[in-house]
Amino acid sequence: MIRGLIMSLLLCASSSLLAAQTGVDWLTRMTDSFDTLSYDGVFVHQEAGMMNSMRVRRGLIGGVEYESLEDLDGQRIAVIRIDDSVICVFPDVGDYVAGVTLAEPLRRFQELDKDRLTQAYDIKIVDKSQRIASRKAVKLKLIPKDEYRYGHEFWIDKSTGFLLKHDVLSLDHQLLERIQFTSVSFAPDLKEADFTPSDDSYTQHFVEVEPKVVKRNWHFDWLPQGFALVWQEARRMNDSTNMMLLSDGMSTVSVFVEQTDKKRPQTIMNLGATIAGEMSIQVDEQMYLLTMVGEVPAVTIQRLMAVIMPGPDND
Amino acid sequence: MSKFHDKHGVGRDDSLSAFLDNEATQADIEALLASDINVLADKLDHYAQIQQAIQPDHAVLIEDSGAFLAQMHSKLEQGKAETNVVAFPNQPSQATPPAKLEQLELPHMSPTAHRSRRSLFSGLAVAASVAFVVVLGGNLLLQGDSNNTTPTFAASTAPQATPVEPITALSPEEALQNNERLQNYLRQHAQQASMTAGQGMIPMAKVVGYPQGNGQ
Numbered sequence: 001m002i003r004g005l006i007m008s009l010l011l012c013a014s015s016s017l018l019a020a021q022t023g024v025d026w027l028t029r030m031t032d033s034f035d036t037l038s039y040d041g042v043f044v045h046q047e048a049g050m051m052n053s054m055r056v057r058r059g060l061i062g063g064v065e066y067e068s069l070e071d072l073d074g075q076r077i078a079v080i081r082i083d084d085s086v087i088c089v090f091p092d093v094g095d096y097v098a099g100v101t102l103a104e105p106l107r108r109f110q111e112l113d114k115d116r117l118t119q120a121y122d123i124k125i126v127d128k129s130q131r132i133a134s135r136k137a138v139k140l141k142l143i144p145k146d147e148y149r150y151g152h153e154f155w156i157d158k159s160t161g162f163l164l165k166h167d168v169l170s171l172d173h174q175l176l177e178r179i180q181f182t183s184v185s186f187a188p189d190l191k192e193a194d195f196t197p198s199d200d201s202y203t204q205h206f207v208e209v210e211p212k213v214v215k216r217n218w219h220f221d222w223l224p225q226g227f228a229l230v231w232q233e234a235r236r237m238n239d240s241t242n243m244m245l246l247s248d249g250m251s252t253v254s255v256f257v258e259q260t261d262k263k264r265p266q267t268i269m270n271l272g273a274t275i276a277g278e279m280s281i282q283v284d285e286q287m288y289l290l291t292m293v294g295e296v297p298a299v300t301i302q303r304l305m306a307v308i309m310p311g312p313d314n315d
Numbered sequence: 316m317s318k319f320h321d322k323h324g325v326g327r328d329d330s331l332s333a334f335l336d337n338e339a340t341q342a343d344i345e346a347l348l349a350s351d352i353n354v355l356a357d358k359l360d361h362y363a364q365i366q367q368a369i370q371p372d373h374a375v376l377i378e379d380s381g382a383f384l385a386q387m388h389s390k391l392e393q394g395k396a397e398t399n400v401v402a403f404p405n406q407p408s409q410a411t412p413p414a415k416l417e418q419l420e421l422p423h424m425s426p427t428a429h430r431s432r433r434s435l436f437s438g439l440a441v442a443a444s445v446a447f448v449v450v451l452g453g454n455l456l457l458q459g460d461s462n463n464t465t466p467t468f469a470a471s472t473a474p475q476a477t478p479v480e481p482i483t484a485l486s487p488e489e490a491l492q493n494n495e496r497l498q499n500y501l502r503q504h505a506q507q508a509s510m511t512a513g514q515g516m517i518p519m520a521k522v523v524g525y526p527q528g529n530g531q
Contacts, residue, residue, distance in 0.1 A: 230507075237503065245507050254504035269497070274504075276497060291497070293504040 023123035023140050024114050029161030030154065031112050034058075035065075037160055041133075041184030042072070047177045048272035059190035066195045080195050086206040089197040117249035120145055120226030121152075130155055132164040133181040142250060147171055148224035148300040149251045150273060160186055168273045171297060176273035212236035216244060218257060219313035224248065224300060246294075246304075253294030253304065260289040266305065268298050277301040283310050 038059040045052045053072040060066070070078035078089040117123065127139040132155045142152040151173070155165035162184065168177040197203045216234040226248035234242040234257075241258040266279035275298050278291045290308060292301050 243503065243507075252504070252508040254500065254507060256500050256503075271501070274501070276500070291500055293497075293500050295508070 021125070023125050023142075024112075024118065026125065026138060026140055026156050026161070027117070027123070027154070028112050028114070030156050030163050033157075033161040033163070037162060037186055038188055038190065039162065039184055039186050040188035040190065041181050043179055043181040043184075045177075045179050046175075053182075057188065057190060057194065059188060061190060061192055066190065066192070068195055078197070080197070082195060087197065088204045088206065090202045090204070113247075113249040116226050116228065116247075117142075120149060120224075120248040121250065128158075132157075133184055135159075135164060135184070137164050144171070146225060147297060148227075148303075149248060149296055150176065152250060162186070168295065170273075177295075214242055216242075216312050217310060218244065218255070218308055219311050220246075220304060221307040221309055222303070224303075227253075251294060251296050253292055253296055253300070255304075255308070256291040256293070258289050258291075260287050263287060264289055268301060270298070275301050277305050279305050281308075 035058075040055075040057045040059075042053060042055050045054060052074075055070045055072055056068070057070075058065075058067045064083050065081075067081040068078055070076065076091055080087040080089065121142040121144055124141045124143065125138060126141050130137040130139045136158040137155040138158055140154040140156065142154070144151050150171070151169040153165075153167040153169065154163060156162070157164050163179075163181075164184070165180040166178065167175055170176050212235065213231075213233045214236045216229075216232070218234075223246065227246050228248075230245040230247050230252075234244050237243050237256065241256055244255040244257070246253040246255065260280065262280075263282075264278060264280045267277065269276045269278075273295045274293060275296060276291065276293045277298075278289060281288050281290055290305065292304055294301065
């Protein structure tokens, strides 16, 4: 009787493990892993021809969540989160300029929007026998269904679901951006001292504040498949600038609208996989400067700039 | 920790752009002749990809950039003494010169302006600066209309590309202010992206990797 119960429990457990084998399941595991696992790892970030190494650590110490992200190259800037308190560490006071806002840099990811993702991408497991940072990994491909977003490849740790490598690819499969762990431990011996800035560094504390929600006075007459406004209303950035956010569950486009008195030419710029576009728009007597920033192809920014309209539709 | 460099070089981009716009000067031609043909071919291919992405119905700008550039080098060498070497001799002349694809030249990219940036934004981590590079700002690839009116709203719902206006050269102060504004937006975007998408570490790396001081 007991043996039968154990067997059926084992069967249930193994079938649920098997069920977690689709591409979407792996992505869900990946996003969950960032704020459920303890880890200490070093990764490289490659973008626009530059490479940067970083160390990320996360763990529970005395029931409190500690997290840090440290730039290992250059000026060794670090961001430390202890529960809801964020500390930005600079090597020297001279490296900090008053006025910087660094809200919620290591806040947890929102839940993966599977429906939106599958509208925009074909998600495929392409290889289950990869090896990254000495760990067995499953390779996933997110193949865009149209030309309005980039492709993605993820290498996910088989045993923990942790992201080990991520490539962002252009429509013609050129590498635009890469994150790759070189080493990672999932049983780190983390102590409070690991999250304490050194005495000779300059620290700036940030307290998370609720964003100021303001009426959204703009809408889009067209959006790429899968894209939608993340917030129903806009967020106030400062006295003259509001922000809106679009996402397809993977790619995001930020839209900044500010009043201006000076006309600007339409310009599209790039920084690795990130494209920025800016243009002036006149509504009645008021001139606005629109700036869009997103990890999407230039054509997406171009078209979004063509269809942004005054008025709060896009419900 | 400069996160961005123009890997092709400012002068080369301008010279190639000027050449394609039939505006090449002798200095541009000299710069192109001195350039690595493979790098130029990559740049041309990039232009062509952007053009095709935005206007897929238009003819490809240059089918075989390598062959084109080899011919271009050959012709430029032959006609080096001539001043009016143009990329597309049969292209109808335009009443107003077409806008050049311009590089947003930022003060911190040159050693002399580097100092002025530090004096303007005392303590700003110059080494941690990033800068966007203008990739589309003229009518070279987009064949935007030539009027310079500010786009205004119309009751159009078609997802057409907006007419592109030529870039006007920004003064060093304007360029600096514009870059600071863009960097601030870049950080805000990275922060939000790290929370709203399942992109893993990339946005988080950007939040820390991008410059923290903004001077605003």
